Amino acid sequence: MGGRPERVSLNVTDARLRRGARDIPLRPKDVAILQLLIAHQGRLVTKEALLAAAWPDVFVSDAVLKVAINRLRTALGDDARTPRLIETRHRRGYCLVGKISLVDAPALEAPEAAAVPRLPEARAIVGREAELAQLEEWFAHAAGGSRQLVFVTGEAGLGKTALVDLLLESPNVRGVRVGRGQCVEQHGAGEAYLPILDALGHLCRGLGGAAIKRRLARHAPSWLAQMPGLLRPDDAVNLRRRTGNATRERMLRELVETLDVLAREHPLVLVVEDLHWSDPSTLDALGALARRRDRARLFVLATYRPEETAAA
Ligand SMILES: Nc1ncnc2c1ncn2[C@@H]1O[C@H](COP(=O)(O)OP(=O)(O)OP(=O)(O)O)[C@@H](O)[C@H]1O
Ligand SMILES: [Mg+2]
Incomplete structure (x- = not known):
């Protein structure tokens, strides 16, 4: 410029x-x-x-x-x-x-604005009843054992994240294990599986986190090895020694197996936000999870902006 x-x-x-x-x-x-x-x-x-x-x-x-x-x-x-x-x-x-x-001065307010009550922090979400009902129905299918992969699409700021939040707070979903991962804009191919690592980390820190961590240690050690924040330093070193340099294929196998195990025990929601910025491995993983035939109480919800995927 x-x-x-x-x-x-x-x-x-x-x-x-x-x-x-x-x-x-x-x-x-x-x-x-x-x-x-x-x-x-x-x-x-x-x-x-x-x-x-x-x-x-x-x-x-x-x-x-x-x-x-x-x-x-x-x-x-x-x-x-x-x-x-x-x-x-x-x-x-x-x-x-x-x-x-x-x-550091507060902005000046017009006198008439002072009389208008301020909007609360969390704005009420309006006009999303139909979309929410549809998501709740698909979640119910997943909770019944038939896995679902659902995409929420729309341009930036349209309310994808807000709709996901609504679903996660709805009475039937509240209290379910949720892992939420964020894709970030990266230049080049991007770090493999970043949003999924993020989601697993979130799962391990949430409801039933300790049990989930044990499952990861058993079925997905190469994932846990990449989540040092969840481990004691010497455990992290041992685990990395044991898993070595895991290939993407091995990580994919471990992920699919672990999520199957977890989703057999309890319903599981995996949210991947802004998939238009995803690395290719994450897309492969979502595809692999969706293609599995075994029953699993797994609900995968991904958001993306279609205009950005078209550009990519
Ligand atoms: N139906 C709605 N009613 C009222 N406010 C809404 C509604 N949907 C979204 N908003 C508000 O609009 C803003 C943008 O919404 P949100 O972050 O969900 O968009 P998004 O589609 O996820 O965007 P991005 O692609 O940038 O992630 C937020 O402040 C949100 O609270
Ligand atoms: Mg969003």
């Missing part, structure tokens, strides 16, 4: 980004990340430091941080390949290379 760079400022109190004439709301986690980057402007901030700042009490994988950084880049109009603001330091962290100023 060239020309004079836009002025960018972050308003921490209001969680808003001002970029030129634009005023963009940010999520609280993204504010925490950007604040730390601004505090260390021009210097590397490690992934660990960013994760600790935004998610102080829970373990989350690097993939979640990547997603947050991608969201920030979109809000900032920045590009990972030719960054003006947030630069990736491969495997280590991120660095704010441009200038973002901090403003």
Whole structure:
């Protein structure tokens, strides 16, 4: 584009980004990340430091941080390949290379706006009754033992994630084991199985997590070996020694078998978000899971933007 760079400022109190004439709301986690980057402007901030700042009490994988950084880049109009603001330091962290100023004054409100009650944090989702009923029906089939692979598609911001959230909170699904994984935009082929690792990590930290971890140790050691956050350091080293460099084929076999075992015990929901950014191995895995003939109480739900798959 060239020309004079836009002025960018972050308003921490209001969680808003001002970029030129634009005023963009940010999520609280993204504010925490950007604040730390601004505090260390021009210097590397490690992934660990960013994760600790935004998610102080829970373990989350690097993939979640990547997603947050991608969201920030979109809000900032920045590009990972030719960054003006947030630069990736491969495997280590991120660095704010441009200038973002901090403003901390609450935005001025028009007097009449003050009389209008503020919308609650979680906005009510409207007009999705039919879609929700359809998903609930398919989930019921899965819970009865006939596995289902369902795609929720629609352009960016149409409400795919919101619909998935609605389903997971609905009375029949609440209390079921859920693993949720996020695909992130990567350049090149992308790291194999990243969203599935993310989903398994989520499963192991959720309902019945300890039992799920034992199943992974038994049936999917090469997966568990790649989830060091779930293991004690010496267990991780032993497991990696035992599994060596697992091939993608072996990992696929282990995954399919483990999910079958788990879905025989309890209904299991696997959510893969933003499949348009998936690596090829993840697509293979979803295909393999869908093609299996054995009965399993498995519900796989994937979201994607069709326009991005067409472009890819
Ligand atoms: N039916 C709805 N009623 C009210 N608000 C909605 C509805 N659907 C989505 N929203 C709101 O719109 C915003 C975008 O929705 P959401 O994140 O679910 O989109 P998405 O399709 O998952 O987008 P992306 O492709 O970027 O992941 C959210 O703030 C969400 O709460
Ligand atoms: Mg979404």
